[in-house]
Amino acid sequence: MIQPRVLKGFRDSLPSQEIVKKQVIATLEEVFSSFGFVPIDTPVLEYTEVLLGKGGGETDKQIFHFVDNGGRDVAMRFDLTVPFARFMAGNLHKLPLPFKRYHIDKVWRGENPQKGRYREFYQCDFDIVGIDSAVADTEILLMMSDAFKAMGLSRFTIHLAHRGLLNAFLNHIDCGDHAVEILRIVDKLRKIGEQAVKNQLIEIIGSDEAAAAILNYITPKEGESTTQTIERLSELAGNEEEHTKRLKEIFALLNSLGIASNFILDPSITRGLDYYTGVVFETFLTDLPSIGSVCSGGRYNDLASLYTKEELPGVGSSIGLDRLLSALEELDASLAHSASSSDILILFLDETLLPLYLKTAQTLRESGVRCDLFLSDKKLMAQYKYGEAHEIPYALFVKGEDDFTLRNLEQRSDHELSLKEIVAQVKGTL
RNA sequence: GUGGAUGUAGUUCAAUGGUAGAGCACCAGAUUGUGGUUCUGGUUGUUGCGGGUUCGAGCCCCGUCAUCCACCCCA
Structure with a gap:
């Protein structure tokens, strides 16, 4: 007798869970297509060199890879963004720009599992590539907002910041060389607290003063208006203008849409990934802050530079579907109760x-x-x-x-x- | 990958190294106007798996698998 076991970090999905998941996906697809976004699919397996690109240290260890029967070095996709970049580079001539796509499917990472973290999980990505503008940024934000409302989650806040502005600030205080490490540390502020962040910063840059300046930059000020915050950050970055203008435009558009109350300018949002160049964002549920961000993303300068000379700016976001599903369940959302098999x-x-x-x-x-x-x-x-x-x-x-x-x-x-x-x-x- | 905690019936939980138990759930029967009450009876089980110590292991030791937590990284 063979034991009916499943691998660590992998799991079965029972009808009661699967029905809910399908409905959440259907709801999301309805919202996406109402914005003119179209679905794509890419292979689960890719050449390892395609997925690893330049060879990111951490992803190397987490990726599922092997040699196939034809002797090819292949790997399973660990996100939907890298395959998307390869897809864009290979299909550019077939796609009118700007291109808006969404992609909802499984990805795999050989990481140690924890609650809400698995080795096989769903990602839901949506991006607009081929244009760098405040309208595109805002459309992604608006669509996120609509998606959460469509799922019956109206109590959420999308925290916004600007990576380009932060980089300008780091350069201004001569910390640009350590940008990647600094971003990773600052990203943990919510988790490990102010003091721990400061200590780690000092360790990296070796200057109490610079560490204090960074902490000052990322700490929200009580009672300050969004406009005031943008001005203050701009000043700290040496009167930076380009990124400042973009932030202002985005908030103006959000205001005119009447949805600004769901958004907050939060300079502590940095995102650990280093390919972001513009606006970055993370979404938190008011009634379930402990679960962390359920949807995050940002603007990047060049999606497919590894695969093509064509420059492809874009903005996009990713929903952690498994995390979202457990949130829906915990919040007792009506979508989570729609598991009837028939009427x-x-x-x-x-x-x-x-x-x-x-x-x-x-x-x-x-x-x-x-x-x-x-x-x-x-x-x-x-x-x-x-x-x-x-x-x-x-x-x-x-x-x-x-x-x-x-x-x-x-x-x-x-x-x-x-x-x-x-x-x-x-x-x-x- | 590193460190820690945990693993007993479908489930929630018991059992000093000395015969594995209780509630709920489940199944069968009786009663009930085509369900809710009540009664009777039943299965609740390779104590995650494999070794070891012991006269004897659910309990102690080692290994392994899985889950959870932290680190790392992220969704």
Whole structure:
């Protein structure tokens, strides 16, 4: 006998979870396509050299890679961004720019698993490439906001900062050489606290003064307006103008859209990844801050520089779907309760009526009602339990050609109804 | 990858190195107007897996697998 085990960090998905996941994805796709975004897909396996690019130290260790039967060095994608860059470089001539795509699929990382962190997980990416403008930045932000609202999560805050401005500031105080390390440390502020960040900064740059200046830059000031903050940061960066202007434009657009209250300028947001050059953002749920960012991203100068000479600026964002799903569950969001397998269960009571059961089921299905037929004449109790286990709201007694009783399984109440009324009833309460 | 904690019935939890238990859930039957009550009976099990110590291991030791936590990194 072989043990039915699954690998560390991998898991099965039961119908109750899978139905919710599919619905969340459907909701997201609806929002994305309403903005004119189109779906793409890329292979799960790529040449290792394509995925590793210049060879990032940490990703090397985390990537699943092996030699295939043809002797090729291949690897499983560990995110959707790198394959997207390769995809853009290879299909540039087929795609009109600016190009807006979304991509929702599994990725793999050989990392040590923890709660909400697995070796196989879903990512949901959406990007606009081929344009560098405040409108594109804002559209991504707006779409994030719409997506969360569509999922029934209206209590969220998107924290915004500007990587370019921060880099200008670091150069201004002569810390540009350590930019990558500094970003990584600052990114941990929320987690390890101010003092720990300061200590680590001093260790890296060897200057108390510079460390203090960096902390000052990233610490939000009480009672300051967004405009004031932008001016202050600009000043700290040596009266930087270009990035400052972009930030102002974005906030002006968010204001005109009337959604500025969901956004906050937060200079402590840096994102650890070093390819960001413009605006960066992270999304936090008001009622579940401990879960961390559920959607983050930013603007990058050049997506596909590894694969093509063509310059491709872009802005994009990524939703951690697994993290989001556990958030929906914890917050008891209505989307998390939509796990019913069908709308109505036809009860099996009398074998001689079977043709009528099947015919009724077909009629209901044609009217757009999801209809499940119990498959044997077990005790009624068992049939009710089946319905409940599948979260089916209604059971139907088919007693004759035009003789129906619709039972609300939760309320345990019966109603004699015509087939037409049954359809209306079932659809009306969905 | 490094360090730590944990692993007992479907589930929540017990059991001093001395015969593996309870509630809930589940199944069968009786009662109940086509479910909720009540009663009777039943399975709750390779104590994650494999070794070792011991007369004897759920308990102690080693290994292994998995989960959780921290680091690292990130979603």
